[in-house]
Structures are given as structure tokens and as C-alpha cells.
Amino acid sequence: MASSERFQLAAADYALLGVDVEAALNTLAGIPISIHCWQGDDVIGFDGAGAVSGGIQATGNYPGRARNFTQLKQDIETALRLIPGQHRLNLHASYAVFEPGQKVDRDQLKPEHFQPWIDFAKENGLGLDFNPTLFGHPLAEAATLSSEDEAIRQFWIRHCQACIKIAEAFADQLEDTSLVNIWIPDGLKDIPADRTSPRARLKASLDQILTLDYDRSKVKVAVESKVFGIGIESYTVGSHEFYMNYAARNQLLCLLDSGHYHPTETISDKISSMLLFSDELALHISRPVRWDSDHVVLYDDETRQIAQEIIRSDVRRIRIATDYFDASINRIAAWVIGVRSVQKALLNALLTPQATLAELQRQRRFTELMALQEQLKMAPLGAVWDVFCQRQGVPGESEWLKEVQDYECRVLAKREEEEQV
Ligand SMILES: C[C@H](O)[C@H](O)[C@@H](O)C(=O)CO
Numbered sequence: 001m002a003s004s005e006r007f008q009l010a011a012a013d014y015a016l017l018g019v020d021v022e023a024a025l026n027t028l029a030g031i032p033i034s035i036h037c038w039q040g041d042d043v044i045g046f047d048g049a050g051a052v053s054g055g056i057q058a059t060g061n062y063p064g065r066a067r068n069f070t071q072l073k074q075d076i077e078t079a080l081r082l083i084p085g086q087h088r089l090n091l092h093a094s095y096a097v098f099e100p101g102q103k104v105d106r107d108q109l110k111p112e113h114f115q116p117w118i119d120f121a122k123e124n125g126l127g128l129d130f131n132p133t134l135f136g137h138p139l140a141e142a143a144t145l146s147s148e149d150e151a152i153r154q155f156w157i158r159h160c161q162a163c164i165k166i167a168e169a170f171a172d173q174l175e176d177t178s179l180v181n182i183w184i185p186d187g188l189k190d191i192p193a194d195r196t197s198p199r200a201r202l203k204a205s206l207d208q209i210l211t212l213d214y215d216r217s218k219v220k221v222a223v224e225s226k227v228f229g230i231g232i233e234s235y236t237v238g239s240h241e242f243y244m245n246y247a248a249r250n251q252l253l254c255l256l257d258s259g260h261y262h263p264t265e266t267i268s269d270k271i272s273s274m275l276l277f278s279d280e281l282a283l284h285i286s287r288p289v290r291w292d293s294d295h296v297v298l299y300d301d302e303t304r305q306i307a308q309e310i311i312r313s314d315v316r317r318i319r320i321a322t323d324y325f326d327a328s329i330n331r332i333a334a335w336v337i338g339v340r341s342v343q344k345a346l347l348n349a350l351l352t353p354q355a356t357l358a359e360l361q362r363q364r365r366f367t368e369l370m371a372l373q374e375q376l377k378m379a380p381l382g383a384v385w386d387v388f389c390q391r392q393g394v395p396g397e398s399e400w401l402k403e404v405q406d407y408e409c410r411v412l413a414k415r416e417e418e419e420q421v
Pocket residue numbers: 038043056131183224226257284292323
């Protein structure tokens with residue numbers, strides 16, 4: 001059966017449930033995802049300041065890692081051709097592009113070091129988001145914004161302020177707001193004697209960062225918590241309670257990463273609570289497997305639940321980003337699978353008869369609610385997704401991988417050969 005016929009049948013099925021498929025497709029086309037640049041090179045960056053650190057790890061050794069701006073840009077362009085819709089690019093400060101001999105340390109970064117990225121964003125109609133990089137650097141070996149060493153703490157404060165100014169340049173040049181997300185790896189391997197002092201120093205550091213004069217209508221600052229990391233198993237300075245309170249008191253965005261909570265704790269359950277108290281919320285959609293392992297996002301239960309909560313709340317108040325890094329598979333495929341999975345989950349949520357389900361819950365008709373929720377799992381989502389891809393000019397489910405494999409032979413394999421010469 002032709003895809004258009006399958007689509008017509010699917011649309012008719014959804015109409016019986018009271019769902020308007022065309023409206024769902026229009027909404028989906030307008031939801032940007034901030035795609036993390038760091039999947040392309042295993043979070044290494046270009047500034048050569050140090051290997052990835054801070055309790056995060058990209059495991060695997062798949063050939064073809066991007067080694068420089070030109071390669072990473074080419075890989076991102078390839079992935080974008082296989083991802084439907086118009087999106088954003090999420091950069092880390094460690095991806096600054098320096099002219100030969102012009103390298104500066106992270107506290108001295110300026111917008112000019114990101115001009116090639118801004119130009120790239122303009123060419124591709126992308127928004128830009130940003131992250132100070134407080135890991136993979138000699139001054140991040142112990143602690144950063146919570147450091148006992150005043151010189152180190154000030155270095156990272158300057159770095160964060162520099163990043164806010166860079167994001168302001170993104171916003172100005174792209175005429176679009178930019179999110180700056182602060183995540184730090186500070187914590188302790190073993191049982192602390194003093195939990196308060198590092199948190200007090202982190203609070204003072206954030207306060208100092210925010211004394212910077214910047215345009216809050218253009219740059220949105222977010223803070224990202226974590227329950228633990230490798231090597232900091234016993235105590236994380238930037239805990240959820242710390243940042244949730246800090247964000248609320250300072251009108252910042254709280255960023256929820258799906259890998260940063262206890263294994264049975266889900267961020268899908270947090271979205272509705274957060275939005276009752278904040279105008280906006282930021283998300284890192286990841287896939288933790290037993291720990292914050294940053295596996296590629298799949299169309300799995302929690303991703304679907306997150307998407308349901310985004311759609312049931314207000315998608316315009318939520319800044320959605322991906323965050324994972326898998327070095328064991330083709331990195332372009334990793335981007336494509338992860339971002340398309342988030343989009344499929346959003347489509348599924350948009351094709352859900354939300355009002356009917358909510359009414360069943362309100363009337364406490366839980367048997368019917370459960371039966372309908374199960375019925376919906378069999379709904380013909382795939383036929384609608386294929387047409388979405390077609391209309392957006394990207395390959396469908398059974399077609400995109402061929403293009404990645406072709407790119408692997410033409411481009412990625414050559415990188416390995418060049419590296420060996
Ligand atoms: C590289 C990112 O900034 C990092 O993944 C951070 O967002 C995080 O989630 C750390 O676990």
C-alpha cells in the first residue's frame with residue numbers, strides 16, 4: 001500500500017478518536033529541539049584543554065570521530081538532512097574555533113571565537129544555545145564554582161560570564177533567544193564532613209555571575225543538577241534542591257536531565273510541578289541505563305511520557321534539548337535516532353486524545369482510562385510519521401540509514417586513513 005493511502009487510513013482511525021492529524025503535524029513541525037553538538041566528537045571539544053572529565057564518559061571507539069570544526073560541521077549538516085523540522089544547535093564553550101596562534105583560555109572567550117558557528121547557524125536556519133564548559137580542563141580537576149581556591153573559583157566565574165556574553169551575541173545576530181545552561185561536576189567521592197560550605201560557595205559564585213549586565217530577554221540562564229557522577233558518588237554540590245531553589249529565587253530556568261535522578265525517579269513526573277511555579281523549564285533528554293550513562297535516546301516509555309507531559313503542559317514554555325554521547329556506534333546515526341525518537345514521542349503525544357483521557361481520569365473511570373491508553377499503543381503512528389518525514393523532505397524510517405552508511409564510506413572512513421598517515 002502506498003504511504004499516502006496508509007496515511008489516509010491512519011488519519012481516519014485517529015479522527016474516530018477525536019484527533020486531528022493535520023493539526024498534530026503542524027504543531028510538530030514548529031517544535032525545535034536543541035541538538036547537542038557533543039555527540040559528534042565524544043565531548044572532547046576543540047580547545048585541547050583536557051580529556052572529558054567530571055564523571056561523564058563516552059565509551060566506545062567507533063571510527064570517524066570529528067576532529068575539528070570543519071568535520072563536526074559537515075557531520076551535523078549530514079544529520080540535519082535526516083532529521084525532519086527546523087531545530088537549534090547546542091554548543092559547549094570547548095568548541096571555540098581559534099585562528100592559528102590565537103587560542104585563549106576559557107575565561108577569555110569572546111563572541112568572535114564562535115563566529116564560524118554563528119555563520120553556520122545562519123546558513124542552516126538554526127537557533128543557538130550554549131553551555132560553559134566546566135570540565136576537561138586543568139582547573140576543573142578538583143572543583144569549579146564551589147572551589148575552596150579563590151583563584152580557581154574566579155576563573156570559572158569569568159568563564160560563565162564570558163559565555164553569557166557570547167550567547168548574547170548569538171541572540172543578537174540570530175534574532176532569537178539563547179539558553180545558557182550551567183552544569184558543574186563538583187562533588188565528593190566519599191562522605192562529606194561539610195555539605196554546606198561548598199554549596200554556599202556555589203551560591204556566591206552564581207550570584208557573582210549574575211551581577212553581569214546582560215539582556216535577560218535575549219539570554220535565558222539555566223542551572224542543571226545531578227544526583228551523582230563517577231568519582232563523585234557521595235555528594236554533588238549542585239543537587240536538585242539546590243538548583244530548584246536557586247532558579248526559582250533568581251528567575252532562572254531549572255534544567256532537568258533525564259539521567260540525573262535516582263534510577264526510579266523520572267523527569268516526566270516533575271514537569272507539571274515545575275511549571276506551576278516557573279514560567280519556563282529546560283530539559284536534557286537522555287537515556288540512563290543503570291546510571292547516567294548517556295545512551296542514545298530511544299522511542300521508549302520514559303521518552304514517550306516526557307513528550308506527553310510536554311504536550312499536556314505547554315510546549316512553548318519548555319526548551320527541549322538532547323544530551324547523550326555514544327562512541328560505540330556511528331555518531332551521525334546516534335544523532336538521527338535520538339532526535340527522531342524525541343520527535344516520534346512528541347507526535348505520539350500530539351496524536352493522543354488528551355481531553356478524553358483527562359476526562360476519564362476526572363470522572364475516576366480508571367478501567368476505561370487504562371483500556372483506552374492500551375488501545376492507543378496500537379494506533380497507526382508509523383504511517384503519520386512517514387508522511388511527516390516526506391513533507392519535511394527527509395528520508396523515512398527504512399531509508400535514512402543507507403545515507404549514513406554511504407557517508408561513512410565516503411567521509412568517515414577517510415578520516416581514519418588520514419589519521420594513520
Ligand atoms: C556535556 C553536557 O554539558 C553534560 O552532559 C551535562 O549536561 C550533563 O548532563 C552531565 O552529566
